[in-house]
Amino acid sequence: MGQLLTFLILLGLGYVVGGRRNAKHLQRLDVRERNLQSLTTTNGRIIPGATLTQPTLVRGGVVISVDYFKRIAAGIRTIFGGRLRAYESLMERGRREAILRMREAAKAEGADAVINVRLETTRIANGRGDKQVAGIEVFAYGTAVRTT
Amino acid sequence: MLLSNIETIPGREVQEILGVVSGSTVRAKHIGRDIMAGFKNIVGGELQGYTELLQEARSEAVERMKKEASDLGADAVVNVRFSTSSIAQGAAELFAYGTAVRLS
Numbered sequence: 202m203g204q205l206l207t208f209l210i211l212l213g214l215g216y217v218v219g220g221r222r223n224a225k226h227l228q229r230l231d232v233r234e235r236n237l238q239s240l241t242t243t244n245g246r247i248i249p250g251a252t253l254t255q256p257t258l259v260r261g262g263v264v265i266s267v268d269y270f271k272r273i274a275a276g277i278r279t280i281f282g283g284r285l286r287a288y289e290s291l292m293e294r295g296r297r298e299a300i301l302r303m304r305e306a307a308k309a310e311g312a313d314a315v316i317n318v319r320l321e322t323t324r325i326a327n328g329r330g331d332k333q334v335a336g337i338e339v340f341a342y343g344t345a346v347r348t349t
Numbered sequence: 350m351l352l353s354n355i356e357t358i359p360g361r362e363v364q365e366i367l368g369v370v371s372g373s374t375v376r377a378k379h380i381g382r383d384i385m386a387g388f389k390n391i392v393g394g395e396l397q398g399y400t401e402l403l404q405e406a407r408s409e410a411v412e413r414m415k416k417e418a419s420d421l422g423a424d425a426v427v428n429v430r431f432s433t434s435s436i437a438q439g440a441a442e443l444f445a446y447g448t449a450v451r452l453s
Contacts, residue, residue: 211391219393226394246355253359258352258429260407264400268393291393298395317355323433323441325399336389336396338403342431344353 211269219268223290230297237304241314241348248314251348257310259345261302264325265295266336295339296320303341312345319343350415351425352447358425364453367421371446372413375436376406403443407431410445423449 241248267275271287278285299320307315323338351358378399389396410431418426429447436442 215391215393219391222392222394256351256353256355256359258354258411260404260431262400262404262407264396264403266390266393266396269391271393272390317353319354319430321431321433323435325396325435325441336399338399338433340403340407340431340433342354342429344355346359 212273213270215269215271215273219270222268223294226294226298227290230294230301233301233305234297237301237308240304240308240312242300242304242318242343243314243316244318244343246317248316248348251314253314253316253346253348255312255347256344257307257312258342259303259306259310259312259315260340260342261299261304261306262338262340263295263298263302264336264338265291265298267291291337292322292339295322295337296341299339299341303343307343307345310345311347313348315343315345317344350419350423351452352411352415352429353425353427354429354447356428358427358450358452361425361452363425363427363450365451367418367423367449367451369446370414370417370421370423370426370449371444372410372415372417373442373444374406374409374413375440375442376402377440378402403433403441406441406443407445410443414445414447418447418449421449422451424452425450
């Protein structure tokens with residue numbers, strides 16, 4: 202009985218708090234992306250029509266996890282297969298956050314553009330022998346340059 | 350020491366390739382960070398402790414790579430790549446590598 206109660210409390214907490222945090226994060230990402238619109242970002246090596254100077258390596262990373270409710274919901278979903286929306290939104294948040302941090306680092310360097318952007322994702326396990334995913338790390342890196 | 354993850358240093362010319370340089374570090378998370386992460390696993394969101402841990406570790410890997418390059422007399426490291434592998438439960442290796450070059 203006690204166990205069931207704890208489970209339900211965690212589930213509820215995950216649903217309410219986690220859902221709100223998820224929505225807030227996506228909102229913040231939108232705002233920050235709008236502020237950085239002028240910073241050209243590409244995963245190619247050239248910016249057509251521009252001469253590039255003063256390269257620096259810039260990085261951005263984030264470790265992010267899903268809430269309890271989404272983890273349980275996704276667990277149930279894996280029985281039937283199909284789209285795991287909970288994890289899709291986790292990956293989206295992670296990627297956007299990592300790319301933003303990298304671009305913000307470039308902006309702080311006084312760069313005009315980031316070229317050759319690369320992304321890397323790593324799964325971080327919960328602990329010894331635990332198969333559950335604690336979180337994922339998304340890491341973005343690229344070369345910040347000035348354009349003339 | 351200039352770093353870039355493309356083959357060249359824009360605005361400069363590569364005179365000589367000195368070889369591949371690398372730097373790595375293996376890190377484990379500590380218990381305090383695990384407890385916070387446990388809580389975050391309920392409400393979701395960023396696990397700041399882990400973010401910082403990996404960031405520090407990666408900076409150290411880069412520093413080691415730069416040191417190896419400067420020992421070779423390089424001015425820059427081009428084509429820098431990162432790689433992460435979890436080698437045991439709770440431990441990860443952060444690895445950075447690139448080509449040390451001398452610029453003219």
